[in-house]
Amino acid sequence: MVAAVAENGVIGNGPDIPWRIPGEQAEFKAITMGHTLVMGRTTFESIGRPLPGRTTVVLTKDETWSYDGVLVAHDIDTALALAAGEQGDTIIAGGAQVYEAAFPYATDQVITRVHLTPEGDVFYPSFDETEWVEMKREPHEAYDRVFLTRVEVADTADPGELWPVYQEVWGDETRDAFDGIWAAHSARDGFKIAAVRRGGNLVGFAWAYVGQRGQPWSDRITEALPAVAEEWVGRHWEVAELGVLDQWRGYGLGRALLRAVTDVPCERMVLETDADESKPAHRLYLCEGWLDIARVPDTDNVLMGKLQAPGSTVDPPS
Ligand SMILES: NC(=O)c1ccc[n+]([C@@H]2O[C@H](COP(=O)([O-])OP(=O)(O)OC[C@H]3O[C@@H](n4cnc5c(N)ncnc54)[C@H](OP(=O)(O)O)[C@@H]3O)[C@@H](O)[C@H]2O)c1
CATH class of the missing domain: 3.40.430.10 (Dihydrofolate Reductase, subunit A)
Known part of the structure; x- marks a missing residue:
């Protein structure tokens, strides 16, 4: 237009x-x-x-x-x-x-x-x-x-379209591993995906869902950080993936994607990211009101959380 x-x-x-x-x-x-x-x-x-x-x-x-x-x-x-x-x-x-x-x-x-x-x-x-x-x-x-x-918010997407972005952003994954992650995550409660296209091609996406005990990530965090998990893990809103192609960074797409997938009435939101505060992702989360909760043992990562307004329901819509 x-x-x-x-x-x-x-x-x-x-x-x-x-x-x-x-x-x-x-x-x-x-x-x-x-x-x-x-x-x-x-x-x-x-x-x-x-x-x-x-x-x-x-x-x-x-x-x-x-x-x-x-x-x-x-x-x-x-x-x-x-x-x-x-x-x-x-x-x-x-x-x-x-x-x-x-x-x-x-x-x-x-x-x-x-x-x-x-x-x-x-x-x-x-x-x-x-x-x-x-x-x-x-x-x-x-x-x-x-x-x-x-920024398009969708409840599903074509994994074939997501894969080139995933591959560039998370360079060390195989297509099979990605397909497995996609199959598991997209089936979770409340699954929400946001994507940005430029010239018909996907250049960034994010997804999130209701996190629960019994899921691999929740269980890993619970084992590594039991005291923290007590408060934060179990029917939380989990931002699992957020990535933007290199040449499209710096335009606010990450912020728009994050906002799109966290626009839910859930009190506790969590994600795991690189602990290095100079990394753009970590800076974005801090700017958007997320706080470091704890270093994740045996990784270079930090667990971040955001509490939404008290009174918002703990359970996002499924
Ligand atoms: N500032 C700008 O960037 C800009 C750009 C463009 C235009 N304008 C201005 O906008 C004004 C015109 O806008 P407008 O809304 O009055 O008219 P418009 O959108 O230019 O034209 C309206 C006409 O288009 C046809 N039409 C529109 N939607 C249709 C649809 N979905 N299916 C079939 N036909 C459709 C109908 O024609 P029929 O009546 O023949 O059925 C309708 O009467 C003018 O002042 C113009 O100068 C400004």
Whole structure:
């Protein structure tokens, strides 16, 4: 999705965009050139022609509507399917009705946050900001261009897609070992997985579930740290895996993944990580309010825990 949005959420006034910002159009051109634009009939007619160098798909309910050099669709699914067969990426170019219809399918947003509060009657749809991570921000005098990517929370995933990330992040595991871990963990109570994709490929994921005695990790911790386990282990929320490909670190994806898999009403949350506080993972957990509980004997690891608000239920939903 590519949109220019004013501070009051306005994207249009009647058929027009209520501002002209030097340079902004040129950047829109650079971002969209060679790709396929999906837009509403109102937006298309306001522009008045297909934009050169780009394929245009226009959405309209009007079965008789046509325009030379333009593809026409009558519902969002058909528009997206048509666009997928055309050049470059599919870019949703507005207006409000089309942004709204396309939001559930969107993986990225490039938003030009215009520093104005103009009169207008067309608004960008509101969206749940916790589902999106800011990957980049380009500040300009009259606007900031912000690149957002979606963090998907799912209750399952394809292990074949997870494996390349797992392999890079936990280099010493075999595929068989990973398949075994996946099979065991994904069957646990409350299993929750979050994933981030870029350009169709998975670049990071996290998963968590209800931890219980009798599970290998819980039993190992109970044996190694019996006093600590007394308080922390047994129907706790366990963050078992969290990894982001090297080249995608530093954008806040780890934080978004952690938040996505710990958004549960469970009083005690635990995880095990490298004890070295200079490691990014350890720093992330500290920043997110996790505390070191104890060094795990015979490992380089530390057990970390986080207590959620008193009164939250001990048992997460299964
Ligand atoms: N600031 C920005 O980045 C930006 C970008 C684009 C547009 N805009 C502004 O946004 C305003 C236009 O937005 P808008 O919401 O009024 O109109 P729009 O989304 O551009 O177009 C609405 C029309 O598209 C068709 N349509 C939309 N969703 C459809 C669907 N799911 N299935 C079939 N047809 C569908 C319908 O056409 P029919 O009526 O023909 O059936 C509908 O009337 C203008 O002010 C424009 O300048 C701003």
